[in-house]
Amino acid sequence: MSKNMCLAEKLRAGQTVLSAWATLPSPIFSSLFLKGGYKAVTLDLQHGLQTRAEARDSIKEMIIGGGHAIARIRMDDFRNASWLLDAGAEMIIAPMINSVDDARKLVEFCKYPPLGTRSYGSVGATMTAGITMDEYFASADKKTLAIAMIETPEAYAALEDILGVDGLDGIFVGPSDLSLTVSGGKSVAPVSEASLAMQKDIAEKTSAAGKIAGIYCVTKDHLQHSKAAGYQFMTFGTDSTLFISAAAEAAQALD
Structure with a gap:
């Protein structure tokens, strides 16, 4: 973690953080x-192409560059949450957290006792940041974030109970999957009127619980809407999409 203000401190202080999606x-x-110009990057290990080694090296690059490293783990891959935190990630986003039991399991692997069961020994985070393990351990539970993805009707119905789980730092909305599952597989409509109303309700309930609200934004307008709705942590801009868009523009330079 950076010796400057960490991601958790920024978010708890009310700052808005925009993250790229890798x-x-x-x-x-x-x-x-x-x-x-991004200050944070989210590594998508669920749908992205990174291996653990590539994620580790990306986290190191972000720490050295003064940025914040976030990792979305694969479904039910809670053990890797601990490993990624040991590598230096500041936030773990876990997909398909549908119940209190799911949220507790996430906390179990992300937090040290008594909140969780994360084991002692964070080599990557301490070596890259230039701090001792004792220094890291003293503040790790406050400076690393366990974030549950809300992307199903079950999760939405259990939201307030999930937010009540001790040690859970906040939620992250997957708007495409939420719209897909709520519609019973009929449509992917993350910016429909019904979807936006649901997203606003989630942000309000999360804020009322004193926790961090995050969301994946699909357009610039959606990004602005999400900020107005109360989301503090937002992702926008995916590496593959940005590269293809820039390449397409450059390839037409002579036309």
Whole structure:
């Protein structure tokens, strides 16, 4: 973790943080995001192409570059949550957290006793940041974030109970999957009127619980709507999409 204000401190202080979304299997993209102006990068290990080694190296690049490293783990891959935190990630986003039991399991692997059962020994985070393990351990539970994804009707119905789980730091809305599951598989409509109303309700309930509200934003307008709705942590801009868009524009330069 950076010796400057960490991600958790920024969010708890009421700051808004925009993160890039990284899917491609190379740490260089994390560095390029930081050079482009992003202060945070989210590594998508659920649908992205990174291996654990590539995620580890990306996290290192972000720490060295003064940015914040976030990792979305695979479904039910809670053990890797602990490993990614040991590597230096500041936030773990876990998909398909549908119940209190799911949320407690996430906390179990992300927090040290007595909140959880994370084991002692964070080599990557301490070596890269230049701090001792004792220094890291003293504040790790406050400075690393366990975030549950809300993307099903079951999760939405259990939201207030999930938010009540001790040690859970907040939620992250997957608007496409939420709209898909709520519609029973009939449509993917993350910016429909019904979807936006649901997203606003989630943000309000999360804020009322004193926790962090995050969301994946699909357009610039959706990003602005999400900020107005009360989301503090937002992701917008995916490496593969941005590269293809820029490449398409450059390829037409002579036309």
